[in-house]
Amino acid sequence: MNDALAIDVAGLSKRFGELVAVDDLALQVRRGEIYGFLGPNGSGKTTTIRMLCGLLTPDSGRGTCLGYDVIRETRQIKLNVGYMTQGFSLYQDLTIRENLDFTARIYGMPNRQEAVEESLRRLGLADRQKQLAGNLSGGWKQRLALAACMLHQPRLLLLDEPTAGVDPKARRDFWDEIHYLAGQGITVLVSTHYMDEAERCHRLAYIASGRLLAQGTVSEVIQNSGIVTWTVECADLYALGAQLRGLPGISQVVPFGNQLHVSGTDAALLEQSISPFREQASCRWTKAQPGLEDIFIQMMEGADRHG
Amino acid sequence: MADRFSWQRFLAVVTKEFIQMRRDRLTFAMMVGIPMLQLILFGFAINSDPKGLPTAVLVADTSEFSRSFVRALENSAYFKVTMQPKNEAEAERLIAEGDAQFVVSIPENFARQLMRGERPAILVEADATDPTAVGNAVGALAQLAQTVFDRDLQGALRPLQGKPAPFDVQIHRRYNPEGITQYNIVPGLMGVILTMTMIMQTGLAMTRERERGTMENLLATPVRPFEVMAGKIVPYIMVGYIQVTLILLAARLLFQVPILGSVMLLYTVVLAFIAANLAVGLMFSTVAKNQMQAMQMTFFFFLPSLLLSGFMFPFRGMPQWAQNIGSLLPLTHFLRMVRGILLKGNGFLEIWPNLWPIGVFLLAVVAIGLKRYRKTLD
Ligand SMILES: Nc1ncnc2c1ncn2[C@@H]1O[C@H](COP(=O)(O)OP(=O)(O)OP(=O)(O)O)[C@@H](O)[C@H]1O
Numbered sequence: 001m002n003d004a005l006a007i008d009v010a011g012l013s014k015r016f017g018e019l020v021a022v023d024d025l026a027l028q029v030r031r032g033e034i035y036g037f038l039g040p041n042g043s044g045k046t047t048t049i050r051m052l053c054g055l056l057t058p059d060s061g062r063g064t065c066l067g068y069d070v071i072r073e074t075r076q077i078k079l080n081v082g083y084m085t086q087g088f089s090l091y092q093d094l095t096i097r098e099n100l101d102f103t104a105r106i107y108g109m110p111n112r113q114e115a116v117e118e119s120l121r122r123l124g125l126a127d128r129q130k131q132l133a134g135n136l137s138g139g140w141k142q143r144l145a146l147a148a149c150m151l152h153q154p155r156l157l158l159l160d161e162p163t164a165g166v167d168p169k170a171r172r173d174f175w176d177e178i179h180y181l182a183g184q185g186i187t188v189l190v191s192t193h194y195m196d197e198a199e200r201c202h203r204l205a206y207i208a209s210g211r212l213l214a215q216g217t218v219s220e221v222i223q224n225s226g227i228v229t230w231t232v233e234c235a236d237l238y239a240l241g242a243q244l245r246g247l248p249g250i251s252q253v254v255p256f257g258n259q260l261h262v263s264g265t266d267a268a269l270l271e272q273s274i275s276p277f278r279e280q281a282s283c284r285w286t287k288a289q290p291g292l293e294d295i296f297i298q299m300m301e302g303a304d305r306h307g
Numbered sequence: 308m309a310d311r312f313s314w315q316r317f318l319a320v321v322t323k324e325f326i327q328m329r330r331d332r333l334t335f336a337m338m339v340g341i342p343m344l345q346l347i348l349f350g351f352a353i354n355s356d357p358k359g360l361p362t363a364v365l366v367a368d369t370s371e372f373s374r375s376f377v378r379a380l381e382n383s384a385y386f387k388v389t390m391q392p393k394n395e396a397e398a399e400r401l402i403a404e405g406d407a408q409f410v411v412s413i414p415e416n417f418a419r420q421l422m423r424g425e426r427p428a429i430l431v432e433a434d435a436t437d438p439t440a441v442g443n444a445v446g447a448l449a450q451l452a453q454t455v456f457d458r459d460l461q462g463a464l465r466p467l468q469g470k471p472a473p474f475d476v477q478i479h480r481r482y483n484p485e486g487i488t489q490y491n492i493v494p495g496l497m498g499v500i501l502t503m504t505m506i507m508q509t510g511l512a513m514t515r516e517r518e519r520g521t522m523e524n525l526l527a528t529p530v531r532p533f534e535v536m537a538g539k540i541v542p543y544i545m546v547g548y549i550q551v552t553l554i555l556l557a558a559r560l561l562f563q564v565p566i567l568g569s570v571m572l573l574y575t576v577v578l579a580f581i582a583a584n585l586a587v588g589l590m591f592s593t594v595a596k597n598q599m600q601a602m603q604m605t606f607f608f609f610l611p612s613l614l615l616s617g618f619m620f621p622f623r624g625m626p627q628w629a630q631n632i633g634s635l636l637p638l639t640h641f642l643r644m645v646r647g648i649l650l651k652g653n654g655f656l657e658i659w660p661n662l663w664p665i666g667v668f669l670l671a672v673v674a675i676g677l678k679r680y681r682k683t684l685d
């Protein structure tokens with residue numbers, strides 16, 4: 001076992017009937033890092049996270065979470081991991097305080113009252129403690145959920161799309177909080193669909209159809225992707241787009257405001273295909289860094305074609 | 308997995324359930340309101356002492372005695388002679404179709420046999436499908452037989468007066484040989500109401516967690532299945548006791564049901580019965596995917612309980628296979644115990660044969676429930 005790794009699993013698979021939700025997945029998350037977990041809808045993110053915290057039993061594979069075996073030592077894992085579910089899963093008919101109090105009791109916290117007070121204060125929920133959780137707005141629900149899964153001072157946080165449906169300011173605050181926690185040595189695995197959030201992670205993994213397609217820091221992922229992107233500004237973007245689509249070497253043509261992003265995996269072929277259009281005076285072509293989104297969409301389509 | 312049951316986690320669940328129950332006023336009101344409603348509805352049927360029941364008289368003897376008997380019937384107020392069928396076949400049809408609640412047949416030569424001291428018999432057939440409807444009337448009939456002919460039996464016939472009556476009244480309770488009396492129903496209702504609400508509420512309590520997604524959160528914590536189950540059961544045991552108390556009070560005050568045995572003993576056996584039902588509810592909730600299914604499963608269990616326990620139909624009147632199924636159901640044994648304690652003044656020794664089957668049932672169901680309770684979301 002590697003002490004530097006908070007999560008170290010390999011060969012993880014989970015089937016639901018015919019459907020292979022997670023397929024031979026290996027994941028290594030270092031202690032104290034914020035690890036982004038990305039992938040399209042239904043790619044198996046939630047399933048993977050559930051297997052990591054002992055909520056689902058993997059069909060095959062093995063590994064450890066905080067050094068505890070993910071199959072045999074789920075109880076230890078549960079005691080030391082904070083899991084924030086994708087949907088709000090606290091009790092809507094309990095107040096904020098009652099929810100926190102319940103959680104503190106379930107984890108058998110010795111100084112329960114203090115811990116609850118502290119948590120209310122830290123998250124700025126103190127003056128709303130008597131409000132029913134069900135009546136909170138999305139942003140506040142998310143804060144409460146985070147507070148609840150932090151209460152027992154876990155060493156690893158598994159956050160499943162914690163910021164879905166939350167406004168940008170609240171999202172920013174949330175990420176500041178996550179970075180603060182990482183600074184305290186807590187490991188965070190967070191799934192998200194937002195690219196800006198992906199860029200705030202130390203490292204990330206991208207999965208599609210249950211398979212790991214990329215892993216590493218943002219720049220590693222970009223470099224390893226082998227994708228070339230050109231941007232073009234043009235008078236009639238849509239006409240140009242229609243002409244470009246389907247040409248050899250061009251796999252994506254995506255409008256971004258006044259620009260088109262034209263990407264492909266074969267640089268030479270791509271350049272060959274766009275060369276006639278580069279002659280046109282009205283268009284300005286620039287070779288650009290592909291964005292994470294370009295890469296992920298590329299990978300996703302690739303995965304679909306091969307899978 | 309080594310660590311054991313934790314009181315703290317158990318109490319956490321209990322507290323949470325109480326708070327949720329308090330917040331859900333409507334459900335709580337229903338749990339207290341349904342028993343009262345049922346009691347009052349059933350209570351009217353029980354309490355009413357139906358009079359003027361339609362009676363057909365088949366008189367094959369045209370003596371003064373026959374006329375006296377029919378007149379006495381009418382005077383008792385329970386019977387109203389509305390039909391005079393001409394023959395047995397017609398009488399049979401009247402009772403079969405429900406037109407007549409009673410058919411009174413006075414045989415040929417009744418008067419002659421009576422005067423000879425041969426104790427002729429008057430046959431009274433009662434449609435006892437609704438036993439509460441005929442119970443009192445039949446009682447009145449027995450009284451009436453003692454004295455009905457006193458005025459006719461004068462002079463030389465005087466020695467025929469008094470006990471025993473100079474003739475027999477043969478009563479055939481038809482369709483319902485056991486003839487459940489009115490007192491049976493209120494105690495029985497206690498069992499029926501408990502079965503219904505306990506199973507349903509616990510069934511819902513757990514599936515609600517799953518439907519609202521809170522189960523996922525709960526499973527991710529170190530709480531153990533037994534702690535969750537027990538924690539969910541306790542608040543409903545309290546609700547069960549509230550129901551029992553309400554029913555007992557109503558039984559005593561509204562319907563004058565006798566309470567011969569020990570109320571303490573009753574409260575003790577109630578605990579076993581409530582626990583058995585709660586366990587069934589929890590077991591169902593480990594199977595049901597949503598609250599709707601839990602509800603359906605409740606009825607799936609409730610109906611046989613209602614029909615085969617002896618609440619609706621006399622237990623001994625059922626075919627053997629139905630009795631066998633009935634013997635597995637806690638309600639069957641509970642009904643016997645409650646009736647035994649309240650009406651016969653049974654003590655622990657007498658009820659024990661009906662207590663242990665509930666205990667066995669409880670253990671079996673808890674075992675299945677714990678086995679089925681999924682510690683994971685698989
Ligand atoms: N309990 C289950 N039974 C059957 N199929 C399931 C179950 N849970 C998940 N799946 C399927 O497994 C696949 C992966 O689902 P999962 O929830 O892990 O995806 P996800 O990456 O979290 O998606 P999203 O971004 O939409 O949350 C999906 O096709 C889903 O329908």
Ligand SMILES: [Mg+2]
Binds near residue numbers: 045047160
């Ligand atoms: Mg998901």
